[in-house]
Amino acid sequence: MEAQDSAVFEAVKASGESTLEKAKAKALAEFDQLLNVSLDIAVTGRTGSGKSSLVNALRGLSDDDEDAAPTGVTETTMEPTMYEHPGMQNVKIWDLPGIGSPNFKANKYLKDVKFDTYDFFIILSSERFCENDIMLANEIKKKKKNFYFVRSKIDNDISSEERKKGFNEQKVLSLIREDCEKNVKKVGNPKVFLISSYDLEKYDLEDLRMTLKEDLPIHKRSALLQAWPVCSAEALEEKIKYFEGLIWAASLVSGGIAVVPVPGLSVACDTTIVVAFFVRCYYAFGLDDKSLTRLSEKVNIPLTEYMGKSRITAALKEKAVTRIGVSASLAVAATAEFALSLVPGLGSAAAAGLSFATTQYLLREGLNELAKTAREIRKLAGLDTICNDSKLA
Incomplete structure (x- = not known):
């Protein structure tokens, strides 16, 4: 009960609202705006x-x-x-x-x-x-x-x-x-x-x-x-900051503090939202195959080969989806193994749904990895002489 109360407190605090109900409504609105x-x-x-x-x-x-x-x-x-x-x-x-x-x-x-x-x-x-x-x-x-x-x-x-x-x-x-x-x-x-x-x-x-x-x-x-295409280091950082500011909403929508109380909400259902969040980052940062191929041809450097160094970009390359209505099986294939490997001791708790705090941690780590990859690719391509490689706070 104490852990649940703590998760509720963190969710409400992250939203800037005064109650969980208001936090839920705001999270849904923010996430809907991201996608729709x-x-x-x-x-x-x-x-x-x-x-x-x-x-x-x-x-x-x-x-x-x-x-x-x-x-x-x-x-x-x-x-x-x-x-x-x-x-x-x-x-x-x-x-x-x-x-x-x-x-x-x-x-x-x-x-x-x-x-x-x-x-x-x-x-x-x-x-x-x-x-x-x-x-x-x-x-x-x-x-x-x-x-x-x-x-x-x-x-x-x-x-x-x-x-x-x-x-x-x-x-x-x-x-x-x-x-x-x-x-x-x-x-x-x-x-x-x-x-x-x-x-x-x-x-x-x-x-x-x-x-x-x-x-x-x-x-x-x-x-x-x-x-919009990533045309400068400043534009990339603005995109990263935007997604960082949405982590709380995606966590609340997909985490264990269910926005819609559905009995038996599964990790697969939760993970669908996580996949959608990462897929948006993937395309927004220009990490998809076609964007990288276009950039590779321009600078004459095989940038697509670099993607295999990132677990999450490699998973998205294989299982990338362009719509939120992904199936549960695809969501699990793309993210579940990565999620479980990141979170020590999650174990059987995953079957009941990822908690707000755990989902938040997963999204933050995933976003950090995608941001780092995007920065390094721009640097490899000679587009940015100085590349900020700092982690999100």
Whole structure:
């Protein structure tokens, strides 16, 4: 009884609420937001601007991956096409038809692509923004949604310019930015973000994320943070901190202090929540096979081989699931052995369900391992010269 009282106290304390009932309700809400808050991103622009490549990059895919949006020099998107994030089905990225037609009508276009579906629009161009881009932005503005001008294929511009004498990358970027911003002044003074869908860590993709974070409603920000590619050490640390802050909720939802009092709640049922938590970390940190393959090809280092050094990443690689509705048998196969090996003396108590304190310990250790792996991979890839390898407090 004393151990149960202690676990209840720790659960309530972690939630910041005054009673267990309130803590349970908050835990359910927090965990539901982790898994289910929708985010719909619309990518539009002229044919050839790289819409499909950006859609793929935001999903951690290369253009030639099996599930990638088709790309080409001609228009490949004739109607709005939805692509789920591979590890987060609540995040959807939409590849919209091109807007290069001479007879383009912004209001009709927005009606045809079902304007209300999307949380915001990315208006993409690989050259100067043209009249159709401006018309579309003004129409979106009238309908009180956000849009963002993004200048793509910056890596191509830099490659072309660096052959010239006196090449200065920062000067070239400034000139491109100034030229683009001059062309969109009819919409006010919007910022133009420079990106490369191949080199996500360079240029303004992280700046775009920070802007989106400020503009989105609070409840949508967690979905953005989870799904956005890791473009900097700071972004990775923000993701790690976010998951650290959710450990108490996942522990309370899945632990022995049952949120829903189901007699005989099994370790398999509990472990399903644990698996879902780890799978979200796995994709959010860019540790999945496709994200690592893309990064490996870019830096010419076999980073996927490094994953075998981590027990939990190896288990997720073999048994990774992209939806919360995993079966009990898969949950046990992916996590139970790892959980029991971490917790001394758990023994037969596991059959009755993991306690709040034990589940919290498991999640903290697992998150530490995933975070350490993600940091070390970025360091191996030469993306971060200084890598914080400290454990979570």
